[in-house]
Amino acid sequence: MLFKSTKNMKKIIYALILPLVVVSGLVLASREGKHEASKKLTAKSLSAERKAASKKWEATPDGIKYKKWEVSPEGKKVYAGEAKIRKHISAFTHMEAVVTSLSLPPxxxxxxxxxxRINGEDYILSFGPEKADKNFTNEFQPLHSLKVNDNLIIRSHSVSHAPKYSYPIVSGDYVERDSTLMYKRALRKGGC
Incomplete structure (x- = not known):
């Protein structure tokens, strides 16, 4: 017999396995470090590409027009309106709104x-294109019952702007009137 006792055999097995565990751990750690480094490099190169593309676009007639709009009184007003609700957008919390018009700007x-109107500022509350599903129901149907001066509770994940509009554009993700849910945006399938 090579081994006289099971104690000696256990010691030898542990002595063989321990270095394997340590080496494999080091290999995995090294691999993850390289993966993180490559992610950072990719993110930096994408960021640099975006900045370069942005600079190139800013030199185009549309880019010049947009930059002028940003510093115009109208552009500043739109940005100020966005800033007023930014906390609510980031936290996806309730905002009290009053319907001021059932039609959007021409x-x-x-x-x-x-x-x-939210906190004294006017906004476009946009829900997106109307589509009927295969049963010919429209997800926005309850919203068609809104009236001017209706008080709403809304929540949104995003606010945007465009030089074409004199108002910030709030994405309507959740709408409640008189404690009754009127609309809640369905999550996209396969996405976040």
């Missing part, structure tokens, strides 16, 4: 929406 291309 030439609007944001889909179905209404004009609302």
């Amino acid at each position: 030439g609007s291309r944001v889909g179905f929406g209404v004009m609302v």
Whole structure:
């Protein structure tokens, strides 16, 4: 017999396994470090590419027009309106809104929406294009019952702007009237 006792055999097995565990741990740690480094490099290169593309676009007629709009009184007003609700957007918390108009500004291309006032500022509350499903029901149907001066509780994940509009555009993700849920945006399948 090579081994006289099971104690000696256990010691030898542990002595063989321990270095394997340590080496494999070091290999995995090294691999993750390289993976993180490559992620950072990729993110930096994408960021640099975006900045370069942005600079290139800013030199185009549309880019120049946009930059002028940003510093104009109208552009500053839109940005100030966005800033007023930024906390609510980031935290996805309730905002009290009053419907001011059932129609959007002429030439609007944001889909179905209404004009609302939140904390004294006017906003476009946009829900997107109206589509009927295969049963011919429209997810926005309850919203068609809104009236001017209706008080709403809304929540949104995003606010945007465009030089074409004199108002910030709030994405309508959740709407409640008189403690009754009127609309809640369905989560996209396969996405976040």
